[in-house]
Amino acid sequence: MGRAGYALKTVLETYDISQNKLATLLGVRRSVVFRWFHEQRDPTAETVSEIVKALNSVNPEAAQEFVKLYLGELIKPEDLEG
Template identity: 60%
Template sequence: MYAIRHTFTASKTSDTIRGMGKAGKVLKQVLEEYGISQNGLATTLGTERGTVYRWVHELRDPSAETLVEITNALRTLNPDAAQTFVQRYLGDVAQGSAEGDS
């Protein structure tokens, strides 16, 4: 029983979403493509640049709630960047179709 609780605690505190690193990879691409600095995004989000650095370098994934905040911050900085982030991160889901739909 202790091992099960320990495993649950470890996964509970990881604060990640499935696909570790995907959000960071996409975020890095979008920031570079649209000339948005990590500091600019951090300032708009009201967080520290180190937090954005950890996402971009895939050291930590943002939570689902934070992904919404990132999208809103990108929308403030450059609406096209926000749209690209969502499309690349969510793929077909953002277009209203599930994977495998024809």
């Protein structure tokens, strides 16, 4: 699977955000987040955007870290500001 699962797992563990919390914020079943977390499935591009918004509502630093891990070198940190 892609980078989304790795990025999501890293961010949720680092910022102590539960899979259940993210699932609730996204309005999906916890099993959906579980599959992303364990890299069994990848979220759609639209869902990645929703993940960033949900993480931002809990911890803006977590959202930035997710984007950084997911997009890697494609985006600069200053592009995330503002």
